[in-house]
Amino acid sequence: MNAQKRRAIYETLQSLDPHPTTELEYRTPFELLIAVMLSAQATDVGVNKATRKMFPVANTPRAMLELGEAGVTEYIKTIGLYRTKAKNVIATSRILLEQYGGEVPAEREALEGLPGVGRKTANVVLNTAFGQPTIAVDTHIFRVSNRTGLAPGKDVRAVETALEKFTPSEFRQDAHHWLILHGRYVCKARRPECWHCAIEPLCEYRPKTPPPEL
Incomplete structure (x- = not known):
């Protein structure tokens, strides 16, 4: 795909x-960090249902520690992998208190050193909480980047590198939000909805899918 088409x-x-x-x-970097940690192999809808009840009770590292692993588990038990996530939430809260004064660090290395925080989670926090032009690649973005030809890659890191290389600087801050939403609602995994896709004329995916029979 050429640069003009990517820009378009x-x-x-x-x-x-x-x-x-x-x-x-x-509402805060800590709430975002915890929400993104909980969202692994879970839906944003499911995470929001849990955090709407948990964050009014515990939305700081200290309050989360006071809630304890069992308390966190009660709030997030409807989310996949909740036992492991509860352990990571408590461990991360403890580190934030002991090493960072209860604040979420704005550096990649520090974030990736927290339990349950990988590169994708760090990228989301750096971008959304701290305004850094990082590009987090999840399954939606991986699919859209490869399917459209925007930034092909054999794995998520390769796609991230390609997106960083090919995305014009003025779009880099918002790129992963656009691509994840496009993948979630239009360029879906089982059947891309090409018939109402705004970028269909620019996309290199073949064959285009026709609308379903009425």
């Missing part, structure tokens, strides 16, 4: 959604 894709997505953001509900 981003311009189209920007025109549809000028100020995209995560669908996870949060």
Whole structure:
């Protein structure tokens, strides 16, 4: 895919959604960090249902520690892998208190050193909480990048590198939000909905899928 076509894709997505953001509900960097940790192999809808009840009770590292692993488990037990996630939430809260004064660090190395925080989670926090132009690659973005030809890669890190290389600087801050939403609602895994896709004329996916029979 050439540079002009990539730019046109981003311009189209920007025109549809000028100020995209995560669908996870949060008010502080700590709430965002915890929500993203909980979202692994879970839906944003499911995470939001849990955090709407948990965050009013515990939305700081100290309050989370006071809640304890058993308390966290009660709030998040409807989410996949909840036992492991509860352990990581408590361990991360303890480290934030002991090493970072209860604040979420704005550095990749520090974030990736927290239990349950990988590169994707760190990228989301750096981008959404701290305004850094990182690009987090999840399954939706991996699929859209490869299917459209925007930034092909054999694994998530390769796609991230390609997106960083090929995404014009003015779109980098919002790129992963546009792509994840496009993958979630239009360019779906089982059947991309090409018939109402705004970037369909620019996309290199073949064959295009026709609308379902009425």
